[in-house]
Amino acid sequence: MTLLSLEGLVAGYGPDVPILHGVNIRLQAGEIVSIVGPNGAGKSTAMKSAFGLLNVHQGKILIGTEDVTNSRPEAIVRKGVSFVPQTENVFASLTVQENLELGGYFNSRSHVAAGLDRVYSLFPPLREKRHQKSGLLSGGQRQMVAMGRALMPDPKIVLLDEPTAGLSPKYADEIFKLIIDINASGTAVLMVEQNARQALMISNRGYVLVDGRNRHEGTGAGLVRDREVAEMFLGG
Amino acid sequence: MDQALMFVNAYLIPGLVSGSIYALGAIGLTLLFGVLRFTHFAHGDVMTAGAYLALAGVGLFGLHPIMALPLAMAGTSLLCLGINHFFYAPLMKRPSLVLTISSFGVALMIRAAIQLIYGVESQYYVRGIQKSREVFGTFRIVDRHIWIGCSAVALMLALHLLLTRTRLGKAMRAVSDSPDLARLTGISTTTVIRYTWVIGGSLAAVAGVFLGWDGYVHANMGWDQLLPISAAAILGGLGRPYGAMVGGLVIGMAEELSSYPWLGGDALLSPGYKTGVAFAIMVAMLIWRPNGLFGEKVR
Numbered sequence: 019m020t021l022l023s024l025e026g027l028v029a030g031y032g033p034d035v036p037i038l039h040g041v042n043i044r045l046q047a048g049e050i051v052s053i054v055g056p057n058g059a060g061k062s063t064a065m066k067s068a069f070g071l072l073n074v075h076q077g078k079i080l081i082g083t084e085d086v087t088n089s090r091p092e093a094i095v096r097k098g099v100s101f102v103p104q105t106e107n108v109f110a111s112l113t114v115q116e117n118l119e120l121g122g123y124f125n126s127r128s129h130v131a132a133g134l135d136r137v138y139s140l141f142p143p144l145r146e147k148r149h150q151k152s153g154l155l156s157g158g159q160r161q162m163v164a165m166g167r168a169l170m171p172d173p174k175i176v177l178l179d180e181p182t183a184g185l186s187p188k189y190a191d192e193i194f195k196l197i198i199d200i201n202a203s204g205t206a207v208l209m210v211e212q213n214a215r216q217a218l219m220i221s222n223r224g225y226v227l228v229d230g231r232n233r234h235e236g237t238g239a240g241l242v243r244d245r246e247v248a249e250m251f252l253g254g
Numbered sequence: 255m256d257q258a259l260m261f262v263n264a265y266l267i268p269g270l271v272s273g274s275i276y277a278l279g280a281i282g283l284t285l286l287f288g289v290l291r292f293t294h295f296a297h298g299d300v301m302t303a304g305a306y307l308a309l310a311g312v313g314l315f316g317l318h319p320i321m322a323l324p325l326a327m328a329g330t331s332l333l334c335l336g337i338n339h340f341f342y343a344p345l346m347k348r349p350s351l352v353l354t355i356s357s358f359g360v361a362l363m364i365r366a367a368i369q370l371i372y373g374v375e376s377q378y379y380v381r382g383i384q385k386s387r388e389v390f391g392t393f394r395i396v397d398r399h400i401w402i403g404c405s406a407v408a409l410m411l412a413l414h415l416l417l418t419r420t421r422l423g424k425a426m427r428a429v430s431d432s433p434d435l436a437r438l439t440g441i442s443t444t445t446v447i448r449y450t451w452v453i454g455g456s457l458a459a460v461a462g463v464f465l466g467w468d469g470y471v472h473a474n475m476g477w478d479q480l481l482p483i484s485a486a487a488i489l490g491g492l493g494r495p496y497g498a499m500v501g502g503l504v505i506g507m508a509e510e511l512s513s514y515p516w517l518g519g520d521a522l523l524s525p526g527y528k529t530g531v532a533f534a535i536m537v538a539m540l541i542w543r544p545n546g547l548f549g550e551k552v553r
Binding site: 078090091092095096103108111112116119121125173176 | 428430431435440442
């Protein structure tokens with residue numbers, strides 16, 4: 019079942035200059051899908067457009083079978099899609115638990131309580147730090163808070179924008195493990211990663227974007243082995 | 255002993271009273287800054303509007319100033335929602351300087367409207383000298399100062415509970431922290447902005463009524479408070495409601511204590527320079543600690 023599809027998307031930050039020139043991306047239920055590519059290829063832009071953060075000039079965005087082209091982020095998050103931005107992804111002056119509670123802003127009280135249990139069992143270190151201000155946490159723990167906040171409504175889909183950017187290799191490994199756990203609990207994951215090799219290794223499928231267009235697509239393992247993809251940006 | 259009594263009656267209590275009033279005004283200013291990212295220069299005149307609404311309640315229904323508070327709060331909230339809808343909301347996408355300047359215009363309109371309706375003479379909630387009561391058998395305090403102090407503390411406590419215990423309060427703090435992330439989280443910033451106006455407007459109304467009760471009601475009364483409440487908000491760090499509470503008390507106390515005869519004989523500073531004290535504190539803060547006493551981060 020297709021959960022999310024971008025179809026022939028031409029989009030940009032303003033009404034004029036497009037950054038994406040016809041991108042096609044699909045996310046099926048139960049999948050982890052990575053978007054990789056060189057800098058400036060429009061990877062993050064493609065993902066943000068799915069969350070209503072860009073001007074769509076042409077093409078369509080579907081959640082399931084529902085057309086959500088030009089919907090606002092506030093509406094998209096209510097349809098079971100959560101987005102974790104790369105930077106500024108926690109409310110720094112709020113505690114860990116308050117961040118998580120706000121993740122369930124439009125959910126019922128019992129849903130929020132269940133969500134907290136779920137998130138704390140996925141990210142046990144957060145339970146100990148729940149009364150700490152999230153701005154005082156380490157980078158890896160902040161990323162956990164950001165992902166936990168996104169998981170609170172129990173979404174069908176999580177969009178992760180460079181979840182390991184700026185993290186030490188040890189923390190990056192941990193985040194990739196957590197992405198596998200999140201996926202195992204039934205949430206489809208679409209991510210953009212500059213740590214392309216590692217991301218593709220844990221992905222069912224991957225898309226390679228270049229200059230705002232689809233260049234390759236295939237299974238995660240297949241793309242890692244692909245000579246052209248490797249030469250282009252996996253570092254040989 | 256006489257010296258201590260005079261200190262409490264003539265400096266400490268008035269300092270605490272005006273400090274409470276400044277705090278109530280500054281909290282609204284700082285909450286609005288946090289959520290909307292502009293300094294609401296009409297906030298003093300919103301206080302004036304609250305004071306006149308209560309005056310209407312006192313005059314028409316013979317209400318006690320405290321009983322007129324709900325009327326003033328409700329009316330001022332509506333006024334704030336109205337000015338937000340007609341003036342600020344359409345300008346939200348413009349640079350914050352545009353909003354700031356438009357708030358000057360709104361300030362002039364509110365003041366002019368009040369002068370048209372009520373004239374420019376000073377008016378009073380209660381005429382005549384109020385009796386004071388003895389506390390602990392030593393110093394004397396008038397009833398309205400007890401009311402003002404207790405109400406201010408109760409309102410600040412209520413605000414604290416709102417900000418830390420309720421979904422709305424947490425959402426307000428979230429929007430103040432990062433508006434973009436708040437939208438991604440599904441928080442409706444428009445709703446949060448409206449509630450912030452209701453809360454900021456209500457607290458300003460209370461500040462205005464207390465100010466009028468402790469002195470007189472006049473069309474310029476709120477505008478004159480803009481300097482000390484801005485100083486209080488900056489002292490506490492713009493966007494930080496708890497800072498504004500402390501800032502208000504500090505400014506109120508500093509203004510009163512600056513005229514205490516610390517060196518014996520005459521007042522250290524003539525009471526005429528009170529506003530200057532607030533201004534000096536504000537300038538010093540802007541030079542050395544622009545993020546406020548408790549601030550660490552530049553926004």
